[in-house]
Every structure is written in structure tokens, then in C-alpha cells.
Amino acid sequence: MLKKLLNLITLISIYLVWIFPANSADSDVELIKQNWPFSGIFGRFDKASLQRGFKVYREVCAACHGIRHISYRDLKGIGYTKDEIKIIASEYEVIDGPDDEGEMFFREGKESDKFVEPYENANLARLANNGAYPPDLSLIVKARAGGVDYLYSLLNGYKEFPDDFEASEGMYFNEFYPGNQIAMPSPIMDDIVEFDDGTEATQSQIARDISSFLAWTAEPELEERKSLGVKTIFFLVLITIMLLGVKRKVWKDLE
Amino acid sequence: MDNIEKSEIKGVLGWIDRRLPIFTFINHNLRDYPTPKNLNYFWNFGSLAGITLVIMIVTGILLAMQYTANTDLAFDSVERIMRDVNNGWLLRYIHMNGASMFFIIVYIHIFRGLYYGSYKSPREILWMLGVVILLLMMATAFMGYVLPWGQMSFWGATVITNLFSAFPVIGDYIVTFLWGGFSVDNPTLNRFFVLHYLLPFVIVGVVFLHLVALHQFGSNNPTGIDVKSEGDTIPFHPYYTVKDYLGLGFFLIFYAILVFFAPNFLGHPDNYIPANPLQTPPHIVPEWYFLPFYAILRAVPDKLMGVLLMFAAVSILFFLPWLDRHKIRSASFRPFYKQFFWLFFIDCIILGWCGAMPAEGIYVLIARIASGYYFLFFLIIMPFLSKFEKISNLPSSISAAVLSEKFEKDSD
Amino acid sequence: MKKEENIDETTESPIDGEKRDFLFFTTAGLAVAGGVATAISLINTMNPAKDVLALSTTEVDLSPLEEGQNLTVMWRGKPIFIRHRTKEEINDANIVDVERLKHKASDESRVKNPKWLVVIGVCTHLGCVPLGQKIGDSKGDYGGWFCPCHGSHYDTSGRIRKGPAPLNLEIPPYKFVSDDIIKIG
Numbered sequence: 001m002l003k004k005l006l007n008l009i010t011l012i013s014i015y016l017v018w019i020f021p022a023n024s025a026d027s028d029v030e031l032i033k034q035n036w037p038f039s040g041i042f043g044r045f046d047k048a049s050l051q052r053g054f055k056v057y058r059e060v061c062a063a064c065h066g067i068r069h070i071s072y073r074d075l076k077g078i079g080y081t082k083d084e085i086k087i088i089a090s091e092y093e094v095i096d097g098p099d100d101e102g103e104m105f106f107r108e109g110k111e112s113d114k115f116v117e118p119y120e121n122a123n124l125a126r127l128a129n130n131g132a133y134p135p136d137l138s139l140i141v142k143a144r145a146g147g148v149d150y151l152y153s154l155l156n157g158y159k160e161f162p163d164d165f166e167a168s169e170g171m172y173f174n175e176f177y178p179g180n181q182i183a184m185p186s187p188i189m190d191d192i193v194e195f196d197d198g199t200e201a202t203q204s205q206i207a208r209d210i211s212s213f214l215a216w217t218a219e220p221e222l223e224e225r226k227s228l229g230v231k232t233i234f235f236l237v238l239i240t241i242m243l244l245g246v247k248r249k250v251w252k253d254l255e
Numbered sequence: 256m257d258n259i260e261k262s263e264i265k266g267v268l269g270w271i272d273r274r275l276p277i278f279t280f281i282n283h284n285l286r287d288y289p290t291p292k293n294l295n296y297f298w299n300f301g302s303l304a305g306i307t308l309v310i311m312i313v314t315g316i317l318l319a320m321q322y323t324a325n326t327d328l329a330f331d332s333v334e335r336i337m338r339d340v341n342n343g344w345l346l347r348y349i350h351m352n353g354a355s356m357f358f359i360i361v362y363i364h365i366f367r368g369l370y371y372g373s374y375k376s377p378r379e380i381l382w383m384l385g386v387v388i389l390l391l392m393m394a395t396a397f398m399g400y401v402l403p404w405g406q407m408s409f410w411g412a413t414v415i416t417n418l419f420s421a422f423p424v425i426g427d428y429i430v431t432f433l434w435g436g437f438s439v440d441n442p443t444l445n446r447f448f449v450l451h452y453l454l455p456f457v458i459v460g461v462v463f464l465h466l467v468a469l470h471q472f473g474s475n476n477p478t479g480i481d482v483k484s485e486g487d488t489i490p491f492h493p494y495y496t497v498k499d500y501l502g503l504g505f506f507l508i509f510y511a512i513l514v515f516f517a518p519n520f521l522g523h524p525d526n527y528i529p530a531n532p533l534q535t536p537p538h539i540v541p542e543w544y545f546l547p548f549y550a551i552l553r554a555v556p557d558k559l560m561g562v563l564l565m566f567a568a569v570s571i572l573f574f575l576p577w578l579d580r581h582k583i584r585s586a587s588f589r590p591f592y593k594q595f596f597w598l599f600f601i602d603c604i605i606l607g608w609c610g611a612m613p614a615e616g617i618y619v620l621i622a623r624i625a626s627g628y629y630f631l632f633f634l635i636i637m638p639f640l641s642k643f644e645k646i647s648n649l650p651s652s653i654s655a656a657v658l659s660e661k662f663e664k665d666s667d
Numbered sequence: 668m669k670k671e672e673n674i675d676e677t678t679e680s681p682i683d684g685e686k687r688d689f690l691f692f693t694t695a696g697l698a699v700a701g702g703v704a705t706a707i708s709l710i711n712t713m714n715p716a717k718d719v720l721a722l723s724t725t726e727v728d729l730s731p732l733e734e735g736q737n738l739t740v741m742w743r744g745k746p747i748f749i750r751h752r753t754k755e756e757i758n759d760a761n762i763v764d765v766e767r768l769k770h771k772a773s774d775e776s777r778v779k780n781p782k783w784l785v786v787i788g789v790c791t792h793l794g795c796v797p798l799g800q801k802i803g804d805s806k807g808d809y810g811g812w813f814c815p816c817h818g819s820h821y822d823t824s825g826r827i828r829k830g831p832a833p834l835n836l837e838i839p840p841y842k843f844v845s846d847d848i849i850k851i852g
Contacts, residue, residue, distance in 0.1 A: 226515065242690065243497070340712050
């Protein structure tokens with residue numbers, strides 16, 4: 001009885017694994033897989049890494065990419081205190097209004113504001129970037145097949161154009177980007193950022209930290225989700241085992 | 256009308272029951288109800304489907320309190336739910352994965368029916384009501400997926416609604432009418448939200464009818480042999496209530512693993528990109544539960560025929576009780592039918608896989624062969640077997656079958 | 668062995684019966700507990716979300732407000748009237764005999780710094796927004812605010828003096844985080 005059910009679940013799992021190819025990256029190149037502290041059932045974010053990644057975002061990425069779904073108060077999740085958040089927010093200028101004269105005006109950011117975007121609208125963004133729109137990074141890790149590994153690989157995947165490649169103007173070669181031509185030049189290199197905690201800022205370290213930060217912006221609920229998951233499944237397994245006992249007891253009466 | 260004896264329940268409950276017989280109803284249908292004693296775990300999936308429906312409605316209503324159905328605001332409202340609403344991420348992931356669970360459950364439930372001949376007389380209407388529920392589920396799920404207004408939401412909606420233009424003469428009018436405009440846009444989103452909220456309650460109504468039809472003759476059983484005496488049955492409570500709870504436990508574990516540890520496994524990353532009418536994703540794929548039908552749609556080179564065949568693939572289920580008229584219900588006693596059935600099952604998986612692949616190269620050939628077998632199974636094989644499959648000796652009753660099984664087990 | 672035990676169902680010992688009930692009740696109890704926990708999590712989604720809570724406090728810089736001027740800010744969806752009171756207004760508020768008020772409250776009890784009056788600008792009668800903040804608005808017979816809906820008059824301490832309103836204008840929770848900045852909520 002249970003065997004049939006298990007067989008079916010196995011079959012369904014095989015089915016699901018079969019669909020999975022539709023979700024992986026098109027490229028034939030295998031992604032550079034990393035061990036991330038937040039992967040796995042007991043995964044947790046490394047807050048120090050997230051804070052370094054945030055610095056990378058502010059100093060390198062924020063010139064072109066927004067993270068409009070994050071509010072400054074969310075930075076609590078990467079370990080900043082209320083006061084630190086207040087200071088960070090106040091470093092940004094937010095458009096507010098209209099005032100009593102009907103004009104829009106600038107004011108200092110508050111913790112309740114969302115992160116200010118680098119461009120007022122998508123068209124301005126394209127204008128400043130050769131027609132390409134630098135996507136918002138809040139969800140980028142969930143919005144790309146391969147997730148955080150894809151992001152890390154991408155940042156480390158810049159190479160010279162191969163001789164036989166027909167390169168378009170203004171594009172750059174990347175091993176992992178679908179089609180291999182990307183409009184963004186390699187954004188990071190050794191020491192482009194200096195880390196406050198003294199960690200050596202090699203390109204791969206920077207890539208690791210910014211990827212972790214963006215994994216957090218995409219899934220800030222990750223730690224709560226996994227810890228609640230462990231508790232819930234433990235509880236459900238316990239109850240199911242007890243139910244198995246109850247079922248057997250009830251059915252024992254029958255021939 | 257009916258001269259039912261006055262309820263003998265005492266006290267307040269009895270007072271209520273004599274005026275509105277809820278307790279008698281519950282007793283008769285859920286407690287004392289005689290059920291075949293040999294049901295296996297494949298009979299759990301009906302109650303699991305009902306529970307999943309309730310979960311979807313509850314989480315859906317709570318989500319609807321926070322969602323905004325406007326093209327400028329929809330995507331952001333979903334992100335607000337994920338980030339700012341207390342336990343919003345949990346609510347969203349339960350609802351999102353619940354849709355997948357609902358289809359897994361219902362597909363297994365349908366395959367159970369196919370294997371054990373549950374669609375045969377006198378349960379034809381029970382079966383057809385089930386197909387209606389499947390169709391309503393598909394419509395509901397399709398519209399629900401549009402609501403977050405991601406790239407797949409928008410482009411999936413565009414592709415599927417465009418299909419209706421295949422109909423000659425009136426096709427374009429139908430599509431414009433569906434859209435409420437000249438492309439998938441705000442009017443479309445708004446009406447999809449309303450209908451997505453409405454249809455589940457229609458499903459509840461049809462489920463009620465489905466259960467009434469079920470209780471006309473009671474459940475089928477793995478032998479396919481009718482209940483002949485009381486000895487063939489056991490009361491629903493406590494035997495099947497407790498077994499259903501156990502099944503629920505396993506279901507919830509599987510569901511929880513998805514929700515908490517792989518919430519986006521069955522989804523598509525492109526739906527985390529806000530809808531952009533000016534940029535088509537490289538591969539437009541529907542959710543996994545539509546993949547077999549998507550494969551059939553694309554297998555046919557002609558647009559209209561593809562649409563008709565896709566609808567036919569679901570509609571053909573309505574005619575099952577008349578396509579298969581073999582006297583024996585259960586595949587347990589039909590060795591030929593059994594083989595073709597398992598081939599059909601694998602065929603559905605292959606079709607699903609094809610649906611996920613780009614419609615080029617070898618996938619086209621495989622999809623065509625698989626679609627061919629799909630219809631062959633229903634239109635040719637079933638009627639053929641109805642006439643020519645030998646009727647082997649059946650056990651005389653359910654009890655006899657159960658006893659002889661026990662005898663075999665014990666003597667091993 | 669199985670075949671022999673099939674008929675007689677009453678041979679369970681009392682201990683077995685107890686064990687069986689214990690298992691049933693424990694399982695049922697756990698299941699109910701799980702159900703309740705789930706229900707609470709789900710219903711909690713209806714409570715104020717983080718973005719709403721983030722806007723539940725507002726800081727206001729009072730320094731640009733000159734004596735005699737008013738400022739209106741929104742807080743939790745309601746208008747807050749802030750008045751930089753003149754010496755006369757403070758005096759008027761203080762000389763009132765508290766005992767004769769409809770809603771007895773001294774001015775002292777309603778302000779933290781008498782220079783600043785902070786009240787919720789919602790009439791305690793039926794919820795209209797009283798006039799008195801803008802230049803040219805009627806301030807009523809007591810120099811405070813006047814509600815045009817049903818004619819309630821509030822004084823320079825925001826207390827009800829005439830008209831149908833039962834209570835004084837409500838004081839929101841606030842505190843001075845510095846000499847010039849208050850945090851409401």
C-alpha cells in the first residue's frame with residue numbers, strides 16, 4: 001500500500017526532475033558552483049558578507065542599478081542598528097511633494113523610504129547606458145536560472161572575444177550570459193572596493209559578497225523560512241508517525 | 256417528501272437536528288457510511304483534493320486582501336506581500352505551491368479512476384462532474400498565474416488568449432472581447448482577478464454535486480466488484496477518517512518541503528521579472544501542469560487544429576464511460592488494458608517533458624508520436640479492448656477477494 | 668495467528684484500551700495545536716504590515732514654526748495640529764477654571780512644553796477636521812479651533828468649550844527627541 005504511494009512519489013519526482021532542464025541556463029557551460037552559507041536546510045546568511053556586499057552595491061552597482069523593493073529599514077536584516085540605518089538613509093535624497101506651492105522637492109531619506117533609484121525612469125536609464133536597461137537587482141537572484149551561482153559565474157565570466165566570434169558594437173564577451181554578449185562591462189576587479197572589516201578585496205571575494213547581498217535582497221525571509229520549515233516538518237513527521245500508529249490500531253480490529 | 260424518522264439525538268443538538276438535519280447528515284454520510292473495506296491509498300486523493308481546495312480558498316482570500324489588480328501596481332503588491340506583510344511570504348508560497356499540489360493530487364485521482372474503471376456505469380455523471388472540476392481548475396490556475404504580472408504571466412496570457420483567434424470568422428472578435436482591448440492589458444488583468452476569485456466557489460459547488468453523485472452508489476474499489484453485502488463494507492468512521500488523516504500527514508510533509516525549502520522549484524524565474532510588452536522571453540512555458548496539453552497544442556502544424564486538439568485532449572475524458580464499455584471495471588483483472596494504461600501514463604509524462612522543451616528538432620517528432628498515442632489510447636484501444644479483451648474469472652465478491660489475497664500472503 | 672483473532676473484538680484488555688485512548692488524544696491534541704498555530708500565522712497576515720508600522724511614527728522639526736504659526740502633519744492617516752502658541756494663547760489656556768469645563772483637563776496636563784500644542788485634528792463629535800490651522804480660518808469663539816460640521820468650539824488648549832463634541836481634542840503620544848524635534852507615535 002505505502003509502497004505503491006512511494007513508487008508514485010518517486011515517479012513524480014522523476015517527472016519534476018525532467019522538467020527542471022527547462023529552468024536551467026541555456027548555455028552549455030556549467031556554472032561555477034560555490035558553497036554558500038545560506039544554502040541547505042540549515043542555511044543562514046553571513047551578515048559580515050552581506051554588509052561587505054552592500055558596500056559593493058553602493059560603490060559599484062548603484063550607479064546604474066536600483067534595488068527599489070528594499071526599504072532602508074530592511075537593512076536591519078543584514079545587521080545594521082536603527083541609528084546606523086538612519087544615517088545611511090539620510091545620505092540619500094528622496095523626491096517628495098508637492099509642497100504648498102505645488103512643487104516637488106528633495107528631502108533627506110528616512111528609514112521608511114525605499115532605496116532611491118539611480119534613474120528617474122527606464123527611458124533615462126536606457127539613454128545613459130547605450131540603449132540597454134540596467135535591471136533592478138532586488139530580485140535578480142530569483143529571476144535568473146541558476147540563481148546565485150549564475151550571478152557569481154557571470155561576474156567572473158568576462159573574457160576576451162574568441163577570434164571566430166561576431167561581436168556587436170559596445171558589447172562584451174561573457175561565458176555565462178545567454179548569447180555570450182552582454183552590454184555591461186566587467187563591473188568588478190581586485191580592490192575596486194575597500195572592505196571596512198579588512199577582508200582582502202579580490203575580485204572573487206567581491207563577487208562572492210555582492211552575490212550574497214543580492215541573494216538576501218531577493219529572499220530576505222530566507223532564514224525565517226528555513227528555520228520555520230525545520231520546525232514544521234519535524235512536527236509533521238512526528239504527527240504522521242503517531243497517526244500511523246493510530247491508523248494501525250484502528251484497523252487492527254478487522255480481519 | 257421523505258418521511259425520515261425523527262432524529263433521536265438528545266438535547267440541544269437534537270433540537271437543531273430535527274429542524275435542520277446537519278448531524279444526521281454528518282452521521283449518515285461521514286460516520287456510519289458503508290465503504291468498501293479494501294480501498295487502497297489511491298482512494299485518499301479525493302479527500303486530499305477537497306482539503307487542498309480549502310487551503311487555496313483560505314490563502315487566496317487572505318492574499319486578495321493585500322493584492323492590487325492594476326498593471327502598474329500588481330507586481331509591486333506581490334513583492335509587498337513577500338516582504339512587508341507579516342508571514343506574507345508564507346501565505347504566497349503556500350498558495351503558489353498549493354496550486355501545483357492541487358494538480359498533482361487531482362491527476363493521481365484521475366489516473367486512479369482510469370485504472371480502476373471508476374468512470375464506468377453507474378458512475379458516469381460522477382466522472383463527468385470530475386472533468387468539469389478539472390476544467391474549472393485549469394481556468395482558475397491559468398488566470399491566477401497572470402495576477403503577479405511577471406513576464407510569464409503576461410506572455411503566457413498573450414499566447415493562450417491569442418489561440419482563440421484561430422477560430423474562423425469570429426476568432427479576432429473573441430480575442431478582443433476576452434482582452435477587453437487590443438492586447439493583454441489592465442482590463443484583462445482586472446477581469447482575470449475577478450474570475451479567479453469567483454471560479455473556486457463554482458468549483459466548491461461542483462464538488463458538492465460530485466459528492467452527491469458519489470454517494471448515490473458509494474465508492475468504487477480496487478477489485479471493481481460491486482458491494483454485495485454488509486460484510487464487504489466498513490463504516491467510514493473511524494476506518495477511513497483515520498486513514499485520510501494519515502494520508503493528509505504525508506501530503507503535508509511533501510507540501511511543506513516544497514513551501515519551505517524549494518518554493519520556486521516548480522515555477523519559472525522569468526516571472527520574477529516585471530511584465531514587459533516590448534520584450535518576449537526566449538522560451539514561453541506554462542506551469543508544469545499544463546505542459547502535456549501545451550505539447551499537444553504545438554505538435555500540430557496548423558494553428559486551429561492545434562487548438563482544437565488541445566481542447567479535445569481534455570474533453571475526450573467526458574466520453575470515457577462510452578469509449579470503454581468492457582464489463583470488467585478494474586485493470587487488476589484486465590491484463591491487456593493494464594499494459595496500455597501504463598503506456599498511457601508514461602506517454603503523459605513524455606508529453607509533459609515535450610511541453611517544456613523548445614518546439615524544434617527531435618522534440619517535435621516525439622511530441623507528435625506521444626500525442627498520437629494519447630488519442631489512440633482513448634479512441635481506438637479502449638473501444639477495441641471493450642469488444643475483444645477476454646473476460647477472465649473474477650472473485651465472487653469483495654470479501655472473497657480480500658480473503659483470497661490474505662490467504663496468498665499468509666501461505667508465502 | 669491472524670486468522671484466529673478475527674471474530675472477537677471485545678478481548679482487548681483495559682490497559683490496551685487506555686493506551687489506545689492516550690495515543691488518540693495525544694495525536695488529536697497535537698494536531699489541533701498545529702492547526703491553531705497555522706491559523707494564527709495566517710490571521711496575523713491581516714495585522715499591520717511592516718511598511719504600515721514604519722509609517723506609524725513621524726518626526727517633525729518644529730524650528731521653522733514661528734510664534735503664532737500652525738503646522739499640520741499627517742500621522743497614521745489623521746491630521747495632527749501643531750501650534751506654536753503666543754503668550755496670550757498660553758495665558759488664555761491657563762486662566763480657565765478647569766472645574767467648569769465639559770471635559771476637565773488643565774492646560775498643563777495637555778502639553779509637554781507650553782510653547783507647543785500638539786493635538787489630533789479630528790473633532791471628537793463625529794470626526795470632521797476642525798478649522799483654525801490656516802490663515803483666514805475661523806478659530807471659533809475661544810481662539811482655538813472651530814468645527815464647521817456641527818459647531819463645536821475648541822480653545823487654545825484644544826479643549827471643547829461650546830458645541831456638541833463630548834471630549835477635548837485628543838493628544839497623540841509624542842516626545843521631544845531634541846529641543847526642536849518631536850517624534851509622534
